[in-house]
């Protein structure tokens with residue numbers, strides 16, 4: 001395990017973590033595109049795949065600036081998020097409901113990434129690494145944009161998704177038990 005005595009060491013660890021996350025996503029997003037049904041969702045995910053590749057390249061650039069290596073760490077958090085996304089993709093059912101599940105998984109991914117970029121930005125600011133901060137901010141803005149796009153699509157989809165046929169309230173459940 002890498003020692004962390006300085007901001008630079010912690011930032012290095014965060015950059016490696018983000019790089020691993022982005023690399024994992026470049027493989028996972030195409031599966032989400034394939035598994036989704038709504039054309040807007042497919043489009044949003046495809047566009048974010050391109051951004052994800054750019055973000056990985058940006059982290060390589062950042063690593064050059066910091067004179068570190070971006071490789072050598074596995075982001076287990078993202079591995080978990082992707083695993084949950086894979087579960088969603090394996091389910092059967094109403095296409096709109098399934099799409100909403102994919103968006104839920106995608107939204108978790110974006111928030112996870114946003115947390116990582118925000119952390120790295122504050123550390124890079126402390127080091128006075130202006131160029132690094134700039135590059136990290138570009139990626140953060142893309143993650144925020146992707147999350148917002150997903151949320152917009154979800155709010156449209158949820159209106160057309162089938163609800164439950166009958167909502168079982170606690171009172172109703174009691175009545176049916178009494179019968």
Ligand code: FE
Nearest residue numbers: 022052055113
């Ligand atoms: Fe990303």
Ligand code: ZN
Nearest residue numbers: 017075076077
């Ligand atoms: Zn991580």
Ligand code: FE
Nearest residue numbers: 110113143146
């Ligand atoms: Fe993302």
